[in-house]
């Protein structure tokens with residue numbers, strides 16, 4: 001008994017009154033069981049290739065029996081249940097299966113009789129006005145009022161056949177639909193299952209087409225009222241994450257990204273817009289929705305929300321409080337979250353910005369040009385440009401509405417997709433045609449490359465002009481945007497000045513061939 005109680009206590013890190021109450025019950029029932037049950041082998045293992053079980057008690061009754069031919073030992077089998085649910089256990093196949101497998105695994109053994117031993121569950125609780133001593137007196141009295149029940153079970157071989165048939169059916173299944181029940185509370189996957197997290201999903205067994213851009217990531221910018229939101233609205237199944245409230249002309253479902261004020265009792269709580277946005281990204285990552293396009297309208301507002309959020313968290317009033325560090329922290333927080341957004345598993349990610357004409361650029365000869373670029377600080381803008389396929393400007397002049405990818409020194413555009421047209425109508429289909437064209441060009445490019453595979457690969461202009469490392473908010477963000485992708489507004493000039501020349505034929509191999 002002492003060993004039993006100790007095993008119970010040692011299975012908990014901390015013992016409180018409730019554990020002691022349980023130990024009182026254990027002590028009571030162990031003493032009773034000892035008086036009531038015959039001696040024998042406890043926890044006898046039943047194990048073969050098909051079945052594993054433990055017989056709680058095997059009582060040897062060989063001496064009481066007249067042995068028929070081939071029988072060497074006879075037992076009574078007992079199984080203990082700490083339950084008041086006698087009826088349902090009597091339907092169980094457990095003891096029938098035990099008898100069958102014990103006799104099968106031990107030729108010459110017989111199970112004569114089988115019993116369930118029910119230890120009643122006494123579940124009275126301590127009252128509020130009751131001290132622990134009084135309660136335990138009451139508990140002991142209640143235990144005394146209850147009795148152990150020993151119920152015989154008559155062997156029924158069809159129970160064994162039912163069991164084996166059920167096993168066969170289970171093995172034949174290839175679909176396992178969810179069946180929610182009380183038992184879910186015991187399952188360690190309950191949370192995943194109920195939330196529908198399909199974390200074990202494998203991709204389709206299909207080669208990916210690495211040439212083709214399948215997911216589209218686009219950054220469009222332009223003057224107010226030029227048609228940016230309208231264009232984004234044309235994408236399939238869009239969800240707009242809207243900061244400016246300006247969604248009058250479109251019908252896409254949207255989530256306002258702004259400070260959320262809630263009143264709980266007498267407390268007013270404010271959730272900052274950036275926290276709202278991050279929550280939305282969390283939610284989108286779960287993929288429990290059928291949106292195909294995620295739109296951010298407007299990106300620069302998010303940057304401002306991010307700044308306010310970081311300042312709030314750090315208790316800063318203004319950059320000057322911790323100037324360099326502040327920019328760095330804001331930029332890192334902003335870029336890493338946008339990176340998560342851009343990496344989301346949706347068909348299209350569309351970022352929208354207003355345009356900024358306020359910055360001047362001095363040309364070589366000294367002429368001033370006013371630049372037109374997305375309204376976002378230069379460093380984060382460069383990083384974002386590195387995350388997208390296309391940066392395009394919406395131009396609306398008089399009746400003319402176009403999407404422009406001009407890569408001249410005054411217009412920020414271009415990107416990783418090569419486009420031959422610098423300007424297309426402001427139209428969804430025309431934009432999709434740009435992708436189709438780029439994919440065709442990429443396929444051609446691949447063919448060319450495989451034909452001249454001996455030639456060392458010339459560095460792409462974008463790689464040569466990758467940002468210097470001291471210009472990086474932090475290492476993580478830098479690693480995220482690979483050097484090859486890191487575009488720069490001003491790199492565009494260099495790119496134009498240095499047309500992509502075919503790889504220089506410098507390998508000795510070539511020379512030899514020419515000789």
Ligand SMILES: Nc1ncnc2c1ncn2[C@@H]1O[C@H](COP(=O)(O)OP(=O)(O)OP(=O)(O)O)[C@@H](O)[C@H]1O
Nearest residue numbers: 222223224225226227228229230231246249401426
């Ligand atoms: N391709 C187009 N052809 C003609 N009209 C258009 C086109 N695209 C948009 N418009 C019209 O232009 C107006 C402004 O469109 P929209 O709200 O999309 O602009 P926006 O660039 O998102 O503006 P804001 O910066 O103020 O949010 C709307 O009346 C819309 O119907």
Ligand SMILES: [Mg+2]
Nearest residue numbers: 228229246297
């Ligand atoms: Mg708009």
